[in-house]
Amino acid sequence: MNIIFSNAYIFPFLLLLALPLLLHLLARKKPPLYDFSSLEFIRKIVKHSIRMKRPKDILLLVLRTLFVLFIVWLFLKPLFFGKGLPGAFSGSRNIVIIVDATASMRYIEAGQTRFSMACAEASEILSGLGKNSKANVIWLKLRPQGIYPGPSLNKTYIQECLAKADANSETGDPATAFELALKMLEGTDGAREICIISDFQNSQWESFKPVTPGGVKLISVKVGNGNAANLAVTRIFVEPAFPLAGEEEKIYAEIKNYSSEPRRTTVFFQLGGLRKNMSVMVPAWGTASSAFRIDGKKAGTYTLEISIGEDLFPEDNQRWAFLNVAPALKIGVCENSKENMTAKFWLRALNAVSWINAESIALNDADAIKKCDIIMLAGWDGRMAETLKEFLASGAGVFCMPAEGMPLQSLSELSGLKKTQAGKALLENLSEPLGLQISAPGDKVFSIFSEGTYGNPAGGTFHRRFNINAGGEVLLRYRDGIPALTRNRNKGTFYFWNMALDGKDGAFAKRQQFLPFLAELLLDARPLIGRTAKHYMPGEEAQLKLSPEMAGREIKLFSPESKLCNIKNRISGNCAILSGVLQSCGVYCWKSGENIIERTIVNFPQIESDLRTVSSKKIESFGILSESGSVKLLHEGLELWPFILAAVMALLLLEGLVMLWAERK
Amino acid sequence: MTKNRFKYLDPEDIRKLSSYEFAPKLLVEGYLAGRHISTSRGLSTEFMDYRQYAEGDDPGMIDWKVFARTERYYVKTYQQETNTCCYIFLDSSASMDFGAKLTKLEYASFFTAALCYLVTKSDNQIGLQIFDNAIRHYFPPGSTGAHLRNLMTALEKNSAGSKTSLSTALKKSFPLLKRRGTLIVISDFFDDPAAIFHALSPYLHKGFKVYLFHILDREELELKPDSLTLFRDMESGERISVHTGEIKEAYRKAIYDYMDRLREMAFLKKVDYMAAFTDTHYFKLFDRLLK
Structure with a gap:
């Protein structure tokens, strides 16, 4: 805390403090002389009453001395610097103001946006700088950018920029902005300060931990408060994620409530000329989803728009998504010469389905693999494992029928098993034909078979099989418990196929239910992530x-x-x-x-929708926390004369009261 | 006595005093038989007591009625009537010089003069003692015209002296008073009351009838209007600057308390006490003295 006196040359006038004392001692009124018979009684009374009188005199003396002190102080024009920044008196200063221009600053409070408040605050700070002081403003956004490359003397232009500026819908990078500010201050002479003006949104500033080098002061100015309520459209997703032409879809819109009270809103859905809406109640600090069912569309890319009713922060009330309707599933069948019968049966079946576009591709053709939605490996020997992993990670589906002698480790790695297996895949000739059993009758792939119209998908017997446990969810198994068809669903869907399709090994492929079952499996193995354009x-x-x-x-x-x-x-x-x-x-x-x-x-960055702000304590940990509108005071100092004048008036009043009290006594 | 011959005794007062008679209710020792009751037994008509007859007694004094009842010789004794002696103690300290129109000393002098005249007129003896902190003038008791003139002259020449010490004056005077009688103290009593009454004790023990006349000016009771005033003590010259408004009430209470204390102590000692204000006529004091 510092106090600077503008008129320090008046200090000698402090000698005037002696005036009331002298007046008190010397300027007593000379009373008339009166001869009295005896002062015995008066002396006794005065001796008693002097005890009463003395405090009054002392009080008056103190009041009058304070009065003179304050009067002199008034003329000294003291300036108060609450947090030790008497920069206005210490020569040139360099200040870089980081103005938060992120989306949350567009929130409207008291009739103006937080960004307007921040710009006004920045302009106020600039107006308080001396002629020799340099300044610059850095806009805090995704890629922080300064108005000038470094602190400049032309503060007028910066103020013009502040007046014209508007917040954008971007999220911000406080750490980069701070580093940029520090870089700008490097090599500058005089006092160096960084001033951050922001709403200090919790989601953005919580992780901000600035390291301020010595000689640089960091001042934080908070605009707005953290009580802003907001509703936002945070997510749109389609089910199925990879729709096919003519297939019915459901569009889900996720609405999030960033307030402590449940709120009702109307969700609007638009797809081309199709418009729908529904009302939804969103719990406090919770989410609610609205589902819009749409009929099968032709193949193509459609743009979806979901919006909600207007609120004080309209930026995040809309969201867009692409709906890519594929004409057919593109399936690549990779055949191994040893297992060409499996590939043959697969291809024959796939070609019979209208919404499947199957073709035989070479396993080593990575580009061809990437273009497919599903890859079916007939007799996989472990090659191209990395390409296949990447393919799976993209959300696509892989069916794998191993080749005899394939390392089990490759299978484990591709299927995503944490526990890898040693050894090789070996075919086992069964002494007796062995049938299948459904292990997960409730699974979606068996749903159309539940009524018996399409027969039993587990029908047929096998003479040969792999005695391998590939892990994952067992859909079909042999009657002796060995898995026949398992599924591992991570980012993509991996199917382990342990059912020989060759006629000499079994009659599974010849049964009529084979085709619908395979089609159901392929629908299930569709890419989990819609292949849409990247969202920015x-x-x-x-x-x-x-x-x-x-x-x-x-x-x-x-x-x-x-x-x-x-x-x-x-x-x-x-x-x-x-x-x-x-x-x-x-x-x-x-x-x-x-x-x-x-x-x-x-789409609007979800991080910006939560308008809660970090605590003052956290902001103080950055540096000096200044109230809005007080940064200028922080530099220029608070003029104390109105307070001193008030004190003088109060002293006068007090003296009058004391005198009145004494008179009444 | 010629017209306006004395300052403190004018013919008008003398005329008024003709209707008064000095007759304080006390036993006196005197040389003139007949006027006042004397503690000495002797020839008189006022019966006092019986005592057994002794050789040398006049046989004519035997009360034969008592002899008839008791067959013993008793003689009657009678109280002797004589002239009385009055002693006036006049305070002439500096404080007695206080007063705007009439000082306390002048007032007391008027009263003393009238009293002297009244006492000598009734063939009683009057003594006067003028004191401050010491005995300044002492006039032994006398009843002649010359004595009265001396007293009047002394009163006229008298002026206020220094500090009051009534108790000292009383102590020093006691050996001078041979005969008991009436002791009249005229003072403003600016002394310690306990010391005053202690000094009066020998007089009371000896049988003096004591009267205390407390002479006061009204301004001594009610201080002057509210203002800052520098008071100077007329006796010591001490100065005190004080706002009268601030101490007015306290002062009044103190002075009344003092008077009450004097009155209370006087009552306990069976002494007559009277406050006399200079704005009232001193003849009123006779009502108290001669009732």
Whole structure:
């Protein structure tokens, strides 16, 4: 705490403090002389009453001395610096103001956004700087950026920028912004300060732990409060995730309530010309989902939009998603010469299904594998394990019929078993034909067989099989307990196929229920993740890779408001890559002429929807926490003269009261 | 006595005093038989007591009625009537000089003069002692005109002296008073009451009838209007600056308490006490003295 006196030359006037004392001692009124017969009684009375009188005199003397002290103090014009920042008197200063421009700053409080408050605060700080002081503003967003490369003397321009600026829908990176601020202050002379003006949103600042080097002061100014209630559309998902043409779908919208009270809202669904809505009650700090059923669509990519009713923070009230309806499942069958019968039976069956586009591919053709939705390995010997793992991780499905002699370790790794097995896969000739049993009758793949219309999927007998336990969920098993069909579902779905299809090994493939059962299995093995275009967040850079044949065309990027966006063009290998920064939420279109080449969705960052702020204690751990509107005071100091004047008036009043009391006494 | 011959005794007062007679109710020792009751037994008509006849007694004094009843000789004794002796103690300390129109000393002098005249007029003896902290003038008892003139002259020439010490004056005077009689003390009693009554004890023991006249000015009771005043003690010259408004009530209470104390102690000692204010006529004091 510091106090600086603007008119320090008045200090000698403190000698005036002696004035009331002198007045008290010398300026007593000379009373008239009166001869009296005897002062015996008066002396006794005065001796008694002097005890009463003396405190009054002392009190008056103290009051009058304080009065003079305060009067002198008043003329000294003291300035109070609460947290030790008398920078205005210590020459030049360099201050970098980090203004939070993230989406949460768009929340409206008391008729204005938090961002407006922050800009006003920053402008106020700038106006309090001296002529020799340098300043700069860093916008805190996904990629923090300063108005100037470093602190500048031209504060007027910064104030103009602050006046024109608007928050965006981006999330922020406080650590990078802080590092940038520190970098800007490096090598500067004079006092160095970093001022962070933000709502200090809990989800963003909780993990922020700044390390402030010596000589740099960090001041935090909090705008807004943490009581902001908000409803947000946080997620859209489709079931099934990989719909096929003509298949009925369900669109789920997840609504989250960021407030301590349950709230009702209306969820609006839009798909092309199709509009639906439903009311939903969202519990406090909880989520609720709304499901919209849509009829089978033709193959193609559709843009979905989910929105909710308006609130004080409308940024996150909308969300978009692509609905990719595939014309058919693309299945690649990799055959091994030893197991060509299995591949043959599979292909024959798959070709009979209209919504399946099956083809035989070579196992070592990685590109061909990646283009498929499901890979069926007939007699897999353990090759291309990494490619297949990546394929599985992308959410796709893999059916694996091992080849004799395949290392079991490869099978374990591909299936995702934590416990790997040693040895090799060996075929076992059964002395007697062995039938199958359904191990999980309630599973979805058996649902159409439950009524008996399509027969028994576990019908048929086998003469040969692998005596392997591949782990996972057993769907079918031999009557002696050895698994015949197991499923491991992680990111993708892995099926272990232990059922020989060759006629000499069994009659399973010849039965009529084989085809519907296989089709059900393939529907179940569909990719779990819809193959849609990448979803971006505001501030991110979208990229479009152009094929060589597209390289010569003029491609443009249009924002959701149909405004042309700036794009960059670079060449990588034989491909041209276009990139453009996506500023706002919505659906962006890459166009070549009037043709839409690709759509890009930019959704609101979920992290910004939770408007709760970190505690003051946490903010104080960063550095000095200043109240809104008091940073200027922190630098310029608080003028104490109104308080001193009030004290002087109070002293006068007090003296009057004491005098009145004495008179009455 | 010629007209306006004395300052403190004018013809008008003399005329008024003709209706008064000095007759304090006390036993006196005197040389004139007849006027006042004397403690000495002798020839008189006022019966006092019986005693057994002794050789040398006049046989005519034997009470034969008693002899008839008791067959013993008893003689009657009678109280002797004589003239009385009055002693006036006049306080002439500096404090007695207080008073705006009439000082306390002047007031006391008027009263003393009238009393002297009244006593000598009735052939009683009057003695006067003027004191402050010591005996300044002493006039032994006398009843002649010349004695009265001396007293009047002394009163006229008298002026306020220094500090009051009534108790000292009383102690020093006691050996001078040969005959018992009436002791009249006229003072403002600015002394310790206990010391005063202690000094009066020998007089009371000897049989003096004591009267205390407390002379006061009204301004001694009610201090001047509220203002800061520098008081100077008329006796010691001491100065005190005080706001009269602040101590007015306390002072009044103190002075009344003092008077009450004097009155109470006087009552216990069977002494007559009277407060006399200078704004009232001193003739009123005679009502108390001569009743």
